[in-house]
Amino acid sequence: MPRRGAxxxxxxxxxxxxxxxxxxxxxxxxxxxxAGVFGVSLDLPGRCLAVIAGPSGSGKTTLLQVAGLLDPPxxxxxxxxxxxxxxxxxxxxxxxxxxxxGFVFQAFNLVPVLSALENVMLPLQLxxxxxxxARARAGAALDRVGLGDRLAHRPGQLSGGQQQRVAIARALAxxxxxxxxxxPTANLDHAHGGxxxxxxxxxxxxxxxxxLVASHDPAVIARADRVFRLADGRxxxxx
Amino acid sequence: MILARLALRNLLRQRRRTALxxxxxxxxxxxxxxxxxxxxxxxxxLADGAIRGGLGDLQVLPPGHASGDEGRSLExxxxxxxxxxxxxRRDPAVEAVLxxxxxxGLLSSGPRSVAFLGTAVxxxxxxxxxxCLDALEDGAKAPGGAGSRWLSADPAAREVILGTGLARALxxxxxxxxxxxxTTRDGALNAVDVEVVGLQDLGLKELNDRSLTVSLATAxxxxxxxxxxxxxxxILRRPGHAAQEAVRLQAQLPGTRVRPWxxxxxxxxxxxxxxxxxxxxxxxxxxxxxxxxTVNTLLMSVMERIREFGVLRxxxxxxxxxxxxxxxxxxxxxxxxxxxxLVATLLLxxxxxxxxxQMPAPPGTSHGYELDIHFVPLVYLAVALGxxxxxxxxxxxxxxxxxxxxxxEALRHV
Numbered sequence: 281m282p283r284r285g286a287x288x289x290x291x292x293x294x295x296x297x298x299x300x301x302x303x304x305x306x307x308x309x310x311x312x313x314x315a316g317v318f319g320v321s322l323d324l325p326g327r328c329l330a331v332i333a334g335p336s337g338s339g340k341t342t343l344l345q346v347a348g349l350l351d352p353p354x355x356x357x358x359x360x361x362x363x364x365x366x367x368x369x370x371x372x373x374x375x376x377x378x379x380x381x382g383f384v385f386q387a388f389n390l391v392p393v394l395s396a397l398e399n400v401m402l403p404l405q406l407x408x409x410x411x412x413x414a415r416a417r418a419g420a421a422l423d424r425v426g427l428g429d430r431l432a433h434r435p436g437q438l439s440g441g442q443q444q445r446v447a448i449a450r451a452l453a454x455x456x457x458x459x460x461x462x463x464p465t466a467n468l469d470h471a472h473g474g475x476x477x478x479x480x481x482x483x484x485x486x487x488x489x490x491x492l493v494a495s496h497d498p499a500v501i502a503r504a505d506r507v508f509r510l511a512d513g514r515x516x517x518x519x
Numbered sequence: 520m521i522l523a524r525l526a527l528r529n530l531l532r533q534r535r536r537t538a539l540x541x542x543x544x545x546x547x548x549x550x551x552x553x554x555x556x557x558x559x560x561x562x563x564x565l566a567d568g569a570i571r572g573g574l575g576d577l578q579v580l581p582p583g584h585a586s587g588d589e590g591r592s593l594e595x596x597x598x599x600x601x602x603x604x605x606x607x608r609r610d611p612a613v614e615a616v617l618x619x620x621x622x623x624g625l626l627s628s629g630p631r632s633v634a635f636l637g638t639a640v641x642x643x644x645x646x647x648x649x650x651c652l653d654a655l656e657d658g659a660k661a662p663g664g665a666g667s668r669w670l671s672a673d674p675a676a677r678e679v680i681l682g683t684g685l686a687r688a689l690x691x692x693x694x695x696x697x698x699x700x701x702t703t704r705d706g707a708l709n710a711v712d713v714e715v716v717g718l719q720d721l722g723l724k725e726l727n728d729r730s731l732t733v734s735l736a737t738a739x740x741x742x743x744x745x746x747x748x749x750x751x752x753x754i755l756r757r758p759g760h761a762a763q764e765a766v767r768l769q770a771q772l773p774g775t776r777v778r779p780w781x782x783x784x785x786x787x788x789x790x791x792x793x794x795x796x797x798x799x800x801x802x803x804x805x806x807x808x809x810x811x812x813t814v815n816t817l818l819m820s821v822m823e824r825i826r827e828f829g830v831l832r833x834x835x836x837x838x839x840x841x842x843x844x845x846x847x848x849x850x851x852x853x854x855x856x857x858x859x860x861l862v863a864t865l866l867l868x869x870x871x872x873x874x875x876x877q878m879p880a881p882p883g884t885s886h887g888y889e890l891d892i893h894f895v896p897l898v899y900l901a902v903a904l905g906x907x908x909x910x911x912x913x914x915x916x917x918x919x920x921x922x923x924x925x926x927x928e929a930l931r932h933v
Contacts, residue, residue, distance in 0.1 A: 351926070377833060393532050
């Protein structure tokens with residue numbers, strides 16, 4: 281755990297502890313064997329881009345889902361902004377996901393029937409933001425990721441890199457405390473993956489948002505402020 | 520509104536499937552609405568037939584009157600029916616009062632005698648309010664009916680109009696002389712010679728075989744009726760207020776029984792009951808078809824979007840909001856289906872009515888009628904609401920399925 285006032289690799293100061301996972305265990309049966317994560321702990325300050333690294337099947341996605349309140353842990357506790365949150369009722373966890381968390385998925389997972397702008401507006405409107413305000417914020421978020429000229433395009437009309445940038449704008453527009461990204465560059469070539477990670481790092485710096493990224497891509501790991509390594513569901517190294 | 524927009528876009532995503540489902544909804548709407556319009560025509564025709572066939576909007580009857588009393592000549596009657604009729608004519612809600620005497624007896628042509636059921640009417644008032652001239656026009660086309668005319672208003676004239684079947688049974692035609700025989704109020708046998716001035720086709724074979732019509736003056740001579748009348752048919756200025764006026768007049772006329780026409784029109788009530796049952800069953804089947812079609816469409820749509828639902832839930836959409844999303848999709852399906860159904864119904868109605876199709880004679884009646892599907896906004900509204908409720912119900916099943924998805928499993932779905 282870095283000291284308060286310590287600096288990230290990107291040179292900015294860490295802010296208060298954003299996410300803390302305490303001895304998380306989430307197990308499931310896979311092909312007759314027990315898989316998942318077992319007793320994993322980590323903490324993450326604001327403004328920090330951290331990577332959960334490890335080979336396929338090491339438990340990266342499972343840990344990310346637990347951290348993102350998509351799946352409750354069997355044991356342990358998730359703390360978000362100093363509050364224990366993993367045992368909250370579903371309604372409260374929905375609210376936290378909507379207001380304090382953002383998600384970026386490997387397969388982009390944009391809503392295909394909505395335009396880029398509408399996709400980014402979606403979480404804002406679910407928060408109850410009036411349409412004009414949501415449109416302005418979504419437009420600004422798309423501008424920030426370099427897609428200000430693609431507002432009306434549907435996902436099918438965008439390249440993979442552009443879709444992933446829309447997904448990042450969608451995750452960031454509600455101004456969450458923490459963005460969780462599951463293999464965000466896995467479906468992109470190197471030419472697109474690198475700039476995408478640079479963009480995330482820059483956004484973490486600018487906005488104070490923490491990023492927790494699951495990836496086994498060395499290029500992603502190289503850009504991380506912190507790296508948590510998993511193997512067979514267990515933590516093998518902490519920074 | 521984001522959910523509504525999302526729902527509409529989702530429906531447009533699978534246009535062919537949505538179009539097929541809409542076609543089922545439209546077909547259901549059209550079938551039920553046209554059937555409703557046809558029923559309205561039938562009910563209207565039957566109601567007109569009953570009212571203009573002699574019942575009027577209201578009937579003032581002797582106390583204790585029961586169905587079947589028509590054959591018991593003046594045994595139960597309004598003893599001073601004439602004065603009662605005069606009093607009713609002064610009521611501002613009353614357009615006309617048509618007194619009637621119902622009687623029975625034998626009609627003889629000399630070699631042959633046939634039992635009859637007679638009705639005595641006021642020859643001067645009756646044609647203005649009742650369908651007697653239509654029946655006469657139809658009767659004139661029957662064998663022996665040529666030259667048929669209505670009864671003379673002259674009290675001294677002794678004339679009769681016969682049902683077409685009764686005339687055939689007696690071998691009588693217009694111009695024939697016959698003898699009416701019946702019993703007076705005192706029970707004595709009496710007879711009057713009458714001339715046949717017309718034949719009438721009342722639309723029902725049983726009536727045509729037994730009925731005849733004479734003037735009140737002729738009946739008075741035959742039955743020695745005096746001021747007594749079997750019933751008074753009352754025509755109201757506002758025909759739609761029969762129920763209220765029956766209650767009001769009943770309070771003013773103790774010693775009588777005032778009944779609205781529909782309580783006495785047995786055939787009308789039976790047909791209405793039958794049609795309502797058929798319509799209800801047909802509606803049930805159609806609603807079931809719409810229910811299954813919509814459940815199928817929405818379930819398929821949910822199965823294709825499981826991953827998308829996982830993403831929406833991850834973004835913070837609550838299970839109840841997913842349920843709402845599917846309800847919105849159902850709402851749009853119903854709204855679009857009913858709107859298109861209404862347009863199709865109005866076009867088909869106009870087309871069918873323009874064809875002037877002749878419908879066959881209904882059971883028990885002697886002639887057909889022209890198809891005229893009525894415009895019935897209330898039926899359209901009821902059908903639209905029924906379909907909407909059915910579709911919303913059908914959206915519950917896929918909605919609950921979507922709402923119960925585990926997010927991590929939905930995100931893994933391929």
